[in-house]
Amino acid sequence: MKTLKVVHYINQFFGKLGGEEMASIPPRFEDGPVGIGELITSSSHGEFEVVRTIICGDNYAAENLEEFKKVILPWIEEAGPDLVIAGPAFAAGRYGTACGILCQEVEKTLGIPSVTAMHPVNPGVDLAKKDIFILETGDSARQIARVVPQMVSFARKLVNQEKIGLPGEEGYIPRGIRINVRDQRRGSKRAVDMLIDKLQGKNFETELPMPVFDRVPPAEAISDLYEAVIAIGTEGGIVPEGNPDRIEAHNASKWCRYSISDLSRLEKGKYEVAHGGYDPVPANDDPNRVLPLDAARVCEKEKQFARLYGYYPVTVGNVTAVRSAEKYGKEIGEMLKKDGVQGVILTST
């Protein structure tokens, strides 16, 4: 049996260098296994040999990710491993980030298979899950004796280029990759079976899990509307004629802002719908039906509030990735806050 060479990455704690007080130490390596590295050898029945262990402080790694990669990669290359194992990191965020980034870089730059393991909420998961296999763990390092053997048997498949099954079968965190599979039962039959199971209170497994959305606590109310600057905005894709910034009709890559300081309403023909997900006829006929500038202007004239903000932010919310939407929302919020806006009226289509 050929022995497979493994490089193992661990943090200062698992590297037995110390706890939080040692979290700032830069990377170092030792040849051979350290600590739980022994478990890799033993649970593989000698098939895996940890030839090098790389240890780095959690703070150092998470705060200097570029430097971290630059220093460690040559050490890995020099050891010439068949496989890189990082962690497991459980719910430790900085450690998980380091493991995820390292595995990603190892696969991309060195083309060496890698595996790590962590809890689904670890920020390392979102950073790297698309590119690497992250086995799912609980949040506590107490499970380490169970997790390491799982990593070993999964890694063996990976190195031997065996077929890797679906996330649920193999125990890794879904990577957001869709693959075509042929099922014995057609879609309508599967859907009805699922519904019947659900109605009978039996277990069923959805084929399309819904994303989980972040929650933010409600912002404080405006205390004095008469003194407030109010902004209006929309994800309905109302743009100046000809869509000058080319906001995409689907999955918009940007948001824009356009001046409305001289306008009392959005005139037909001068503004139009760039959104590809709803019937544009009513809003092309009167863009105020999506962005209520005319009404907001009258409320301003009636002194219901102090002033309407001079621009409106806009994007297209049509199959737009939740992550992009979050980013645009954050950027728009920062701009409005910086410009002294106290409240925002948004419309969605």
Added chain:
Amino acid sequence: MGLPAVLITAVPPIALTVGANRIIRGIAIPHPVGAPQEEPEEEFRIRKGLVEKALKALCTSISEQTVFD
């Protein structure tokens, strides 16, 4: 601390799912603040009513997601 935002949407359940905090039910998906079937004066009155409702929502303290009906 952030600033209050109110979402006018024809589909409040989606707004609730994605985590909007202040929500107002709009008229229809292609025209959340429009009513093309009405006479222009009436349509404007409806739109202004929605904007005023939104302003009121911005001035209302809430501790959880709220649909202002």
